[in-house]
Amino acid sequence: MEALAVRLSQLDAEAGGAIRVVMFYDTLMRRRVDLPALARASAGLAECVVGIRLHDTGRVIRFGPDGRPASGPPAPASITSPLVLDEEEIGAVWLERPGPPGLPGSLDDLLLDRLGIAVMAVVERYGPARTTMADPALVELAISPDSDEAARARALRLLGFAAGQPVHVLAVRSHLPLDKVGGAICPARPVKAAPLADVGVILATTVNPARVPEGVRAGIGATESLDRSWQQARTALRFTTPRRPVVHHDDLGALALLAEISRDTARGNADVSAIIRVAETPEDLETLDAYCATGSLRRAADLLHLHHSSVARRIEQLGRTLGIDLTEPTGLTRASLALTAWRLLDA
Template sequence: MEALAVRLSGLDPYVDGAIRVIAFYDTLMRRRVDLLALARASAGLAECVAGLRLHGTGRVIRVSPDGRQTSTPPSPASTTVPVTLDEEEIGTVWLERPGAPNPLDEVLLDRLAIAAGAVVERYGPARTTMADPALVELAISSDSDEAARARALRLLGFAVGLPVRVVAVRSQLPLDRIGGLVCPAGPVKAAPLADVGVILAAAVDPSRFPAGVRAGIGAAESPDHSWRQARTALRFTGLREPVVRYDDLGALALLAEIPQDVSRANADVAGITRVAGNPEDLETLDAYCVTGSLRRAADLLHLHHSSVARRIEQIGKTLDIDLGQPTGLMRAGLALTAWRLLDR
């Protein structure tokens, strides 16, 4: 209010008009009008076309002073103000006034932007992406009771009964961008928690994650269970498989339950640690375990199959495992996965 008072004091000849504008929008907000009604009232008050756009949905509303939505080509905006919610810009409001702006236009648009943000929050944040980390943590924490979790999800924009998947993400890209890509049509919220990004979404398309992102996707169960699953799936990600769904891990998820000191003490895992000293050998073993074939591994590595065969023979000696046998290949694959799950 102090900032608003300072701004109004700068409009000395128009203070009375500014106060009337503020009271006008306060009345509209008490009446819980929708976005169209807000735009219609604003156009009538400003006596020119008023516009509103929501970035996420692409919805645009333009209303002329007579209260009708106009389809005429838009004129250049004389004054523009962003609409924000949860500290994220979710849209824009503007006036298309011929000639110079009215001194009260900025006050009018400020109040319109505030009212539009309140309407979006009240009737569903839908396309806002970044959220309060504390609220997201409340929704996914195993320490939260069901009532607190339900309230957090409702405040985040997820309707009661709507399935919610949790995604654990490591990436240099902005979380809101990733969230918008993987869930373009449904509610989605994101927030950073410690060293991991969290995305909550009604649905997730694994094929839409951009390059450079590692993500673990939990099942659509209770968000606290989904969060644990997402963190587990994230541990299984790698260069060849940067996005992992917990549902796809099956029995492999059991490896994440093994205490790390037990894994380190295992002879096969210790052998992988020795192999990892040579990145080329580690990559060769990974390709061989993935493909189960010297020739297919060679194609994957862009090497001659005889070169791969020599490497695999040497790696087998280091591991003390016969990699030419199905049992040996299975042991190496399990050891490699267990090694990747270690904190290094």
């Protein structure tokens, strides 16, 4: 490689310089240096301040070309490169070179690229890396009912979970990136996420339902066996609504049996068919949903920001449409079950 660099430098100074940069970082990686040593060596090579930042710890490392930690506030970066590991941005590296960035013939892009590779190698070596996104194949192996326990244990170990550590499974639908959702739900403990088929999967050692971001739907399984927990999480996700965006399977009780009913059977039920007709008018559907959720005209009126007499008139009309006396406990139960079964048709 040294001989190649010499020959290239005689033919093309920039090509020879590029080879020398690659050799420089190959040598550092073979010596298994740590992050401060990487920053120090890079600053000497670049002849300017070099910075490294890791998002999960907030750690920032800056060294100047004199080999000493850079003092004072950081200067504006002349060039920055993100650190992307397992499709998640875990940090950044940059140069604080005085003068205009992107000088002709500059090897800054290559230097930062090789520095980024070296930094991620160090993070993985001394990790495990605290990334949230994981290999979907590993996550699927951990939760699949077709996996034996040995394969499941190995997958969890490779994902960074200690043996015997309880792991919760969540099925989520989200407008936010999965790593953001996972980090919010379990900010200080191991958590992994991956897209799987039509839903996102999150594996977490602890789950705080109150920390699920707004607008995210999440179903939570039990912690007994991961394959069973995954099925429970998917079922719970089907029961989520705008009013109840997070559902734990344990809280469903006998309602979970509704998920076992076939779509044809549900559509053929007279109460569910009536709900389908009601759903054609969003205002009626919202009124019925609020009333079923609260079981009270006054509390439903509070949710809808209406006078309770207005809600009473709507409920009376809805009762005639459904053919159910909604003021009776039995009628309210029928309407609630039919409304839930209707939601499961499209969940």
